[in-house]
Amino acid sequence: MKVTARRPKITVSADSSGIVSQGGALLLTQTLRATGLDRGMTAALERWRAPRAVHDPGKVMADLVVTLALGGDCLADIAVLRAQPQLAGPVASDPVVSRLITALATDAPRALKAIRTARAAARERAWSLAGERAPGGDGSLILVDIDATIVTAHSEKEKAAPTWKKTFGFHPLAAFADHGAGAAGEALAILLRAGNAGSNTAGEHIEAARLALAQLPRRLRRRVLIRTDSGGGTHDFLAWLTSPGRRLDYSVGMTITEDMQQAILALPDRIWEPAYDAAGQVRPGAWVAELTGLLDLTGWPTGMRVIVRKERPHPGAQLRFTDLGGHRFTCFATGTRRGQLADLELRHRRRARCEDRIRAAKDTGLRNLPLHGFGQNQVWCELVAMACELTAWMQMLALDGPARAWEPKRLRLRLFTTAGRLVRSGRRTRLRLSATWPWATQLTTAITRLQALAPG
Numbered sequence: 033m034k035v036t037a038r039r040p041k042i043t044v045s046a047d048s049s050g051i052v053s054q055g056g057a058l059l060l061t062q063t064l065r066a067t068g069l070d071r072g073m074t075a076a077l078e079r080w081r082a083p084r085a086v087h088d089p090g091k092v093m094a095d096l097v098v099t100l101a102l103g104g105d106c107l108a109d110i111a112v113l114r115a116q117p118q119l120a121g122p123v124a125s126d127p128v129v130s131r132l133i134t135a136l137a138t139d140a141p142r143a144l145k146a147i148r149t150a151r152a153a154a155r156e157r158a159w160s161l162a163g164e165r166a167p168g169g170d171g172s173l174i175l176v177d178i179d180a181t182i183v184t185a186h187s188e189k190e191k192a193a194p195t196w197k198k199t200f201g202f203h204p205l206a207a208f209a210d211h212g213a214g215a216a217g218e219a220l221a222i223l224l225r226a227g228n229a230g231s232n233t234a235g236e237h238i239e240a241a242r243l244a245l246a247q248l249p250r251r252l253r254r255r256v257l258i259r260t261d262s263g264g265g266t267h268d269f270l271a272w273l274t275s276p277g278r279r280l281d282y283s284v285g286m287t288i289t290e291d292m293q294q295a296i297l298a299l300p301d302r303i304w305e306p307a308y309d310a311a312g313q314v315r316p317g318a319w320v321a322e323l324t325g326l327l328d329l330t331g332w333p334t335g336m337r338v339i340v341r342k343e344r345p346h347p348g349a350q351l352r353f354t355d356l357g358g359h360r361f362t363c364f365a366t367g368t369r370r371g372q373l374a375d376l377e378l379r380h381r382r383r384a385r386c387e388d389r390i391r392a393a394k395d396t397g398l399r400n401l402p403l404h405g406f407g408q409n410q411v412w413c414e415l416v417a418m419a420c421e422l423t424a425w426m427q428m429l430a431l432d433g434p435a436r437a438w439e440p441k442r443l444r445l446r447l448f449t450t451a452g453r454l455v456r457s458g459r460r461t462r463l464r465l466s467a468t469w470p471w472a473t474q475l476t477t478a479i480t481r482l483q484a485l486a487p488g
Contacts, residue, residue, distance in 0.1 A: 052116050055452035055463055056475055060098045061119070062482035063426040067158040069418070070094045072150035080135050080143065087124040092132050093147070093415070095123050100397040100419035103444050107133065107402065118454050118461070137407030147414050148246065151421070155218075156249045158425040161485055165428050167209050173257040173281060175210040176220065176244050177386035178264060180231060181394075183401060190406040193227035202401060203229040204413060205236055207244035208389040210382075211428065215436045217389045218424035219417040220244035222398070224410045234268035241273070241280075254279065259383040261285040265365060267331055274333040274367065283380040286338060286363040295326035296340055296361060307341055308378045318343035320373045323363070338365050341377050388439070393420050395440040429485060430478035446471045447478075 064070040074090030081089050098120070099110045107129050113120035124132075136143040159166035168174040185192040185201035192201050207221040221243035223236060230236075237260065245253050258264075258273055262285035273280045286292075299321050307318035323338040345360045364380045390398075397416040401409040423443065427436045438446075450472070452465045465472040 050454045052119055052454060053451050054102060054112060054116060054449060055465060056448035056450045057098060057102060057119055058479050059426050059447060060101050060422055062479060062486060063422055064094055065486040066482050067154040067425055069154035072153050076146040076150040087128055089132055092124045092129055095120060096415050097418045097422055100415055101423050102448055105397055105400060133408055133411055136411050137405055140407040140410060144414060151418060152247050155247055159249060162428045167211055168252050168255055173255055174252055176207055176256055176258050177210055177383045178207045178237060178240050178260045179386045179390065180205045181390045183398060189404050191226040195227040201227050203227050205240045207240045208386055210385055216424045216427050218421040219393060220247040222413040222417045224413050232263040232266055234266040237264050237269045238272045257281040257283060259283045259380060262287045270333050281367055283364055283366045286365050288361060288363055291327060292323060292363060295323045298326060305373055308374045312378065320377045322373060335367055336365050338363055339373055339377055392439050396420050430481045447475050450475055
């Protein structure tokens with residue numbers, strides 16, 4: 033038999049010039065320029081610039097943000113940009129980067145406030161440029177999802193502790209703005225906490241919500257729906273959300289208590305309405321009903337409604353002791369007065385997209401906190417948040433179709449790691465991509481769009 037699948041032998045040498053292996057990083061650097069995040073960081077961190085320093089702290093932080101978006105997971109990975117000065121410009125050395133993070137961590141409250149102010153200003157510009165593509169751009173509510181996750185530590189780090197999942201590390205609480213179906217989402221806040229932090233601590237939910245709201249354009253802060261799992265279903269958190277002058281809409285999970293169980297048992301069959309699936313179609317084997325009139329809601333916010341979902345568990349699912357009659361039950365509370373129960377329940381269940389945002393954040397530097405000090409790792413979490421939102425802004429401003437929802441791994445495989453050759457002609461620099469690369473046209477179109485939005 034004659035073999036026809038033979039591959040040619042390739043000889044390798046490292047003697048070429050003008051080649052860049054991260055050509056798609058231009059998407060990120062142009063998004064920095066278009067949103068003004070690079071200039072905002074420079075202004076915000078000016079006080080931390082040492083006398084006679086060569087490198088601007090804002091530029092160093094922006095380079096770290098791009099590094100994380102490209103897949104880096106430690107400070108030393110900034111070397112990927114340092115090796116390509118034609119794309120990234122001058123990049124600081126590892127000792128300079130390390131000293132800056134230490135300086136910011138030493139003055140963490142002031143440094144974090146400065147960084148967050150720059151982020152909020154860039155977000156306002158990004159959403160303004162995006163128009164109707166931005167969250168709330170069509171007049172709808174801005175969806176803010178709050179959820180916690182476990183970040184494992186593999187060595188002794190400050191405030192690392194045993195977690196409720198019997199691991200060791202941290203338990204950060206994050207808030208994300210959902211861009212809706214068929215699109216990504218952006219990190220508004222990542223609040224670093226010790227590993228033994230509780231899941232339903234009202235004070236930390238309030239702090240995460242406060243940080244998230246501060247990131248939104250001021251004119252939009254009264255058009256926000258806060259969604260959480262049952263960790264947010266506490267008296268104090270709901271009281272804060274509905275306090276005078278704030279009046280945020282909410283949809284929060286509720287732990288099923290004994291009185292809720294009795295109320296569920298008291299519901300006649302005719303009360304149950306068909307529930308919807310993710311596509312908004314009737315889902316066989318799932319129903320919703322309202323419990324509000326059967327519960328004593330003294331001490332809870334005025335106008336709060338409690339809605340329950342009943343469904344047949346999927347094959348192999350393990351029932352809990354709160355599941356009655358072979359069905360699985362989940363409850364949530366909302367202050368929304370209008371709308372069908374199935375629509376409100378579907379809106380609440382779509383907060384599961386927050387899990388996608390957390391997975392994307394872990395693929396963008398949150399999987400492992402690489403530094404020892406707690407303040408240093410909080411600065412790292414701020415870098416992760418910026419990398420996530422920079423990627424989301426790029427997708428919102430420059431990409432169309434399914435690419436708007438691509439997660440970091442796919443963006444890197446298809447766009448960010450695209451190789452090219454830099455050529456100079458007529459005092460202009462051009463990045464030339466392979467004509468056979470399937471996503472070359474998509475990449476060049478996206479970069480051109482971002483360059484048109486950038487000032488100057």
